[in-house]
Amino acid sequence: MTYVMSDLHGYYEKYKKMLDTISFSDEDELYILGDVVDRGPQSAELLLDMSMRSNVYPILGNHDMIASILLKKLCVKIEEDTHTALADDSVLRMLAAWQLDGGQATIESFKKLSPDDREALIDYFEEFVPYEVIEVSGRKFLLVHGGIPLGKRHIPLEKQETADLISERPDYGLRYYEGITLVTGHTPTAVIDPEYRGRIFHKNGHLAIDCGAGFGLPLGCIRLEDFREFYVE
Ligand SMILES: [Mn+2]
Incomplete structure (x- = not known):
């Protein structure tokens, strides 16, 4: 199964709890959409754990x-x-x-x-990449920490500026791509819509998955095969 989480911000205990919650195994894959470090107390422990797993893929955050x-x-x-x-x-x-x-x-x-x-x-x-495009159960996903500037969405991904990809705040009211879901962290879902505070935002071709774990809110994780959502406090 394919899992995505984001903005762990040094909260190693929440990450470990989430791996238990989803029963993460060697058969699974996990994409972490950046902002692994800062704020929380255990950035180094978290990075060490991630670096020892060949099925955890880091994407770069600001x-x-x-x-x-x-x-x-x-x-x-x-x-x-x-x-x-x-x-x-x-x-x-x-x-x-x-x-x-x-x-x-x-x-x-x-x-x-x-x-x-x-x-x-x-x-x-060095293994943190600026974005990743994956296909799961016949659906395409663009995984990126910040997003793509609306006016630059027709520029090929490999020509996008890393600075944009890691710090953009997309317009979550607009669909960016036909047939591709844009999966982003960086912007806490409570900022997108207060109704989604502490929960994953899934609407308009967007999946916003930073539920605010770095600010005392739950850590969210989504399984892309069936869009099942998981949360740990
Ligand atoms: Mn960020």
């Missing part, structure tokens, strides 16, 4: 992108004791903004890792 850039620089600093890695003003500004946006929790969880594990996780970020 938080993962910033974290991967900055962790690379921080780890160089820790290991080689060089200040050049962080000396650049724009990097320092980026670091300050990230720390305020949940990044400090990620730094704390990385501090507990061995240097080898740190390096392995920094390498693992």
Whole structure:
């Protein structure tokens, strides 16, 4: 079976609970639509678990992108004791903004890792792809963290800007593609429509699956074969 979840934001316990809830096995596949890190307390544990499973496929989120850039620089600093890695003003500004946006929790969880594990996780970020198109039970799905800008939806996917794909907020009232469901995280469903607070939004050719697990709301997961929804608190 094929499962999709998103915006785990360092909540490793919710992720483990969800894997139990769906009885996730080696025969199944799981796509995680980005923002694995930041805010929650266990970003590193979560990444380590994901990296050891060959049937879990990570898609890049805006938080993962910033974290991967900055962790690379921080780890160089820790290991080689060089200040050049962080000396650049724009990097320092980026670091300050990230720390305020949940990044400090990620730094704390990385501090507990061995240097080898740190390096392995920094390498693992390279496996995060900007989007994925899959077919399940004869239906097509475009999986992406943010979305596609409405005015650019006719541009081939491989020519889309990564910055758009990871940070766009689609118009959930409009169908983007005939015959393809757009599956997105990034925008909590409560923001799309308060009626869907803490629940998956499935309408107008959209599946929005960030139920707000990073903000104390449930983690949602959907099985694409039959659209069955699963939730853990
Ligand atoms: Mn996001």
